[in-house]
Amino acid sequence: KVVKEIRQRLKRIDIDSILESGYIEQLIEDQTLTPFPTMYNTERPDVVAGNLLEGRIAIFVDGTPFVLIAPAVFMQFFQSAEDYYARFDIATSIRLLRIFMFMISLIAPATYVAVTTFHQEMVPTTLIVAIAAQREAVPFPAFVEALLMELTFEILREAGIRLPKAIGSAVSIVGALVIGQAAVQASIVSPAMVIIVSITAIASFATPSFDMAISARLIRFLFMIGAATFGFYGIILCLLMMVVHLCSLRSFGVPYMAPFAPFIPVNNGDTIVRLPWWTLRQRPRLITANTVREGSNQNPHPPASRGMVNRDFEEGDNNEA
Secondary structure, eight states: OHHHHHHHHHHTOOOSOOOSHHHHHHHHOSOSSOSSOSSEEEOOHHHHHHHHHTTOEEEOOTTOSOEEEESOOGGGGGOOGGGGTSOHHHHHHHHHHHHHHHHHHHHHHHHHHHHHHTOGGGSOHHHHHHHHHHGGGOOSOHHHHHHHHHHHHHHHHHHHHHSOHHHHHHHHHHHHHHHHHHHHHTTSSOHHHHHHHHHHHHHHTTSSOHHHHHHHHHHHHHHHHHHHHHTHHHHHHHHHHHHHHHHHOEETTEETTTTTTTTOGGGTTBSSSBOOGGGOOBOOTTTOSOOBOSOSOOSOOOSSOHHHHHHHHHHHHHHHO
């Protein structure tokens, strides 16, 4: 059904040229009024092959290395190919770190604005006194301070991309350090705000998918507005609105938040955590009808324990002696 639907949408395209896969994505996606990507794109052959094995469809576009993969779900944008090549405990810890960094990139500046503006009683006294002493000479409220720093970092990041590779990264990093230090000395922003915005900028690079990372960069400003208006209540309200919006999205008929909403227990082994390969017996149920992925007895059972092997070596050494 998904293949037929994609073919129908591709046939309806009537445009003079297709220069890149992004054209196709914008012309066939389910939801256009959303900051979140509803199709996955990659230029790695192993990622495309892995998604094909899960029952997804790959769309190759002539003249570009990027391949579109549909249908896409939210957790797919936090998964990396290296997760499946490493042990499950290492892959799980790294994936949890990515999700934690994504939340930091969303709400860190908003949390600082809410705390310093409305909820000073929720911070330890020593810390809030130190922050208040830093902000004593700053003429702007916390929201304007955060907005100025976030816009400055976005300008530096975009300028670093456009500059030649040899100097782009150096200009963006040095520029951020120099401007941040100068802004603190000029009492335009507080040192705590520079730290918060720097951590937020670094956290945004931890998301494997650029499409999801840039979505977080846009939504971050909405969270800051909510925090400046209602404090923590505004942040929670924005989070609830974001979750409702995510649950309403579809990618070629597949719920965007699957397997969380709707909750499919058997497919939760490869979401926030990644279980060992020998436990991942089924493919995603909403993606494909052929759900059987591997045999029922794939748990490794070595024929001999290490102790037996060592004992054999010891007997061989005694015989040689």
